[in-house]
Amino acid sequence: xxxxxxxxxxxxxxxxxxxGSGAEIVATDPADGTTVATLAGAVPxxxxxxxxxxxAARSAAAWRTMLPHQRARxxxxxxxxxxxxxxxxxxxxxxxxGKPLAETRALVASAAGTFRYVAALLETQEGxxxxxRGDYLSFSVHEPIGVVGAITPWNSPIASDAQKVAPALxxxxxxxxxxxxxxxxxALELGALLLEAGIPEGLVSVLPGPGRTVGQAxxxxxxxxxxxxxxxxxxxxxxxxxxxxxxxxTSLELxxxxxxxxxxxxxxxxxxxxxxxxxxxxxxxxxxxxxxxxVHDSVYDEVVARVAxxxxxxxxxxxxxxxxxLGPLITASHRDAVERxxxxxxxxxxxxRAGGARPTDPALxxxxxxxxxxxxxxxxxxxxxxxxxxxxxxxALRWRDEEELVEAANDTSYGxxxxxxxxxxxxxxxxxxxxxxxxxxxxxxxxxxIATPFGGMKDSGSTREKGLGAIRAYQRQKSxxxxxxxxxxxxx
Ligand code: NDP
Numbered sequence: 001x002x003x004x005x006x007x008x009x010x011x012x013x014x015x016x017x018x019x020g021s022g023a024e025i026v027a028t029d030p031a032d033g034t035t036v037a038t039l040a041g042a043v044p045x046x047x048x049x050x051x052x053x054x055x056a057a058r059s060a061a062a063w064r065t066m067l068p069h070q071r072a073r074x075x076x077x078x079x080x081x082x083x084x085x086x087x088x089x090x091x092x093x094x095x096x097x098g099k100p101l102a103e104t105r106a107l108v109a110s111a112a113g114t115f116r117y118v119a120a121l122l123e124t125q126e127g128x129x130x131x132x133r134g135d136y137l138s139f140s141v142h143e144p145i146g147v148v149g150a151i152t153p154w155n156s157p158i159a160s161d162a163q164k165v166a167p168a169l170x171x172x173x174x175x176x177x178x179x180x181x182x183x184x185x186x187a188l189e190l191g192a193l194l195l196e197a198g199i200p201e202g203l204v205s206v207l208p209g210p211g212r213t214v215g216q217a218x219x220x221x222x223x224x225x226x227x228x229x230x231x232x233x234x235x236x237x238x239x240x241x242x243x244x245x246x247x248x249x250t251s252l253e254l255x256x257x258x259x260x261x262x263x264x265x266x267x268x269x270x271x272x273x274x275x276x277x278x279x280x281x282x283x284x285x286x287x288x289x290x291x292x293x294x295v296h297d298s299v300y301d302e303v304v305a306r307v308a309x310x311x312x313x314x315x316x317x318x319x320x321x322x323x324x325x326l327g328p329l330i331t332a333s334h335r336d337a338v339e340r341x342x343x344x345x346x347x348x349x350x351x352x353r354a355g356g357a358r359p360t361d362p363a364l365x366x367x368x369x370x371x372x373x374x375x376x377x378x379x380x381x382x383x384x385x386x387x388x389x390x391x392x393x394x395x396a397l398r399w400r401d402e403e404e405l406v407e408a409a410n411d412t413s414y415g416x417x418x419x420x421x422x423x424x425x426x427x428x429x430x431x432x433x434x435x436x437x438x439x440x441x442x443x444x445x446x447x448x449x450i451a452t453p454f455g456g457m458k459d460s461g462s463t464r465e466k467g468l469g470a471i472r473a474y475q476r477q478k479s480x481x482x483x484x485x486x487x488x489x490x491x492x
Contacts, residue, residue, distance in 0.1 A: 019039075153230055254461040265424055
């Protein structure tokens with residue numbers, strides 16, 4: 001089977017595969033710098049066309065009056081098609097963003113799972129009949145918003161695309177999806193699979209192109225009523241400001257700098273494995289990466305020594321090679337930025353405990369690889385402790401007192417995730433409730449389910465995706481009153 005279903009070099013505008021007229025996008029394999037595909041990206045005029053065709057498709061009777069269980073069939077069919085092509089999609093995603101195959105397979109499975117879950121959820125959505133206070137019945141119903149703009153980052157393409165597209169379609173909307181320019185291919189494949197599943201033409205557009213032009217045009221288009229964004233906090237803040245001015249609703253999934261906390265009684269074998277997975281899987285390019293390690297003084301030396309030793313032993317390699325644990329970073333320029341953070345950390349007095357350099361294997365020289373890095377001995381105000389690095393860099397910090405620990409763990413603008421390693425569940429509960437984070441894991445890390453709401457606090461965002469509310473986030477509520485008696489007496 002061919003690796004690609006979407007027509008080579010084309011973008012999906014309002015149901016049609018067309019050659020873009022925007023700047024050339026070269027999808028590059030971060031493993032060796034080779035070109036995976038080239039295409040001309042979208043331009044703002046494509047956004048306008050996509051919105052107009054999306055609005056026409058979603059308000060056409062065929063989609064507008066389709067019963068939920070019928071609409072659900074298209075979503076379930078999409079899940080099946082994703083599964084049928086799972087190996088091709090996983091391979092393409094690995095070539096597009098450098099993640100090891102084991103990870104891209106999990107992302108593809110997650111995308112299929114999202115469509116399947118949302119299809120099932122769609123059949124359970126109910127309105128309500130609130131108690132009336134007069135001669136009427138009032139109904140509370142949920143309706144589509146119209147056309148939804150979905151903007152996604154490069155780190156987990158098909159999974160983050162599915163998390164937006166599936167509930168937005170289930171809710172009865174059309175979707176204009178803009179993937180990151182660095183990783184356009186999986187979103188285009190998803191567009192092709194949706195068409196193959198029979199989703200009416202025009203309902204989904206996929207417009208790769210730069211955020212500054214195509215993304216901005218989506219944010220500002222008056223025909224788009226809701227913006228669903230996953231990406232960096234600065235971009236999200238700017239987008240939310242524009243959306244507020246235009247009175248659009250938003251879903252925002254933003255950055256993180258998550259603490260992972262080791263208590264004195266933790267099972268250290270379990271903790272060390274979880275800490276390594278939490279920061280170094282996906283090469284640290286994960287919003288929920290556990291990038292700040294807080295270890296109790298009594299076990300600090302042992303834990304940091306073990307984490308550093310195991311980090312040095314992790315297998316950095318070609319993302320399609322058997323057994324690779326860390327592939328390359330997304331681009332050489334991103335690796336440069338991560339290396340600058342490491343240099344800043346060392347200049348600020350940090351001690352390098354592991355990594356800090358590129359692998360020496362000549363077979364990896366053409367890729368943007370970096371060894372997993374552990375640094376300690378830093379003050380809490382060092383940039384490497386405070387800022388999101390989005391790379392394989394862990395900073396270790398010592399704590400002695402629980403109150404100070406909670407204060408230090410919360411001393412960040414972010415609030416996305418947290419890990420706690422302990423055998424004391426009462427203490428884990430107390431700390432979990434005190435930490436500002438949308439998700440807290442105890443004795444595990446980076447476990448995610450489409451059935452469990454996900455989102456951040458503070459600068460990590462304010463809304464939730466997934467879970468029973470997934471579809472509602474893409475709808476607006478309407479109240480309908482039905483009179484149950486004769487004429488209103490006032491007018492007599
Ligand atoms: P960016 O914010 O740079 O980009 C995200 C998306 O927004 C891309 O598609 C980008 O387009 C687009 N974009 C950029 N500027 C604008 C603009 N002015 N208007 C509209 N769209 C714009 O983030 P990254 O791609 O670098 O992704 C990494 C970030 O995403 C990290 O901070 C990470 O923590 C966060 N993230 C959060 C997750 C969560 O669920 N909380 C999950 C995954 C990542 P282009 O790239 O083409 O310019």
